[in-house]
Amino acid sequence: MLWETMGKCEQCIIKQFNSLKTLTNEELVRISSCKTSRVVKKGETIFEEGETLKGIYCVRDGICKLTKLSSNGKDQIIKLVVKGELLGQRSLISDESVNLSAIALNDMELCFIPKSEIMNDLQKNTNFTFDILREMAIDLKEADDIIVNMAQKSVRQRLAETLIYINDSFGTKSDGTLSVLLSREDFANIIGTATESTIRVISQFKKEKLIATIGKQIKIIDIEGLRRVE
Template structure:
């Protein structure tokens, strides 16, 4: 099992604030997990007793609306941590986390996290900053869903997906999503998402090869996302 102090992933999250001794303690107690595509890492309404550090892979964070339909709230990739808000508030998990591809994850028990919080102020502040950023993201998502037309939401989502995941070797957004998942991200019916993607393709704003999406005209997408 690799040591946390030697893991490059720590530089992308709150663990970069820890001392070598603190990282060694976490390394001794962590559990390495492999989560297969389609499996849940966390489930809405369930309690957890630790946090997860995403070492490799991509996942979606979802919530069921009042009609029982999945709403995708956020996408997460390697370097992110999950579960800290729940263990700090001592409340059940508010979102379901599902792997979009095979993931390598480290689980760190709550006791080690709470001990580190009590001992390391920088770590505590970094976790609070992370939670604050998540709340700001949630507020932005609510505002977007309430105020923007679905076409604008799709344009903004495509730009954000490229920003989060980057490009593959062929210049496509480096994440594979079904049309239903895209629809669940922008809050519309699958048929509507398919039609809008087709229109973007006809207008040469994007290209589509199966589930692969390539952005061809980012300037136009930005204008659409801003309501122009």
């Protein structure tokens, strides 16, 4: 684990993408003075389910997955967190150990803000608290949607929707492939199925000319077709 000092929060371009944007310059200076930074390599664990977090992370660069271990021993990916987002707020607020593990999907840069500083702002800055609340309300709505999809849709539909989601949320590279690179196993853990089933459906989608693959990379060819998948 590598800790280094990075730039100042008040000048950081990342903050505009999350609730930190509601803080005053003065508050940002204070946070900046006590934050630490951390570089995490692809595959490394940022924190693990059950751990007690001593603060929150702000993702300066990279992408990670939030996973939860099911009692049958399989991992479920609950959410992908990208550059600009915060990590660990929920557990800080409900004052519990984290319920999810965070694992880097590529090399990441993180800033860590100690709990005491954040709690201070939650006490005093209503805008900040309300913005965190708004973000969490959105997360909750998304979670509701995921529940319905898991409960009511087929593996084919869930994979199609996952591909569309990743395409729309995180975009594509210049060659048209999805910019978030996931293994087939990761896809399986997002849609909640066996890796083999995921691979089979990917093969079907290829045959149906809905997607193309370049190595493990996936390119969406017919997004409208994917939307119509049943």
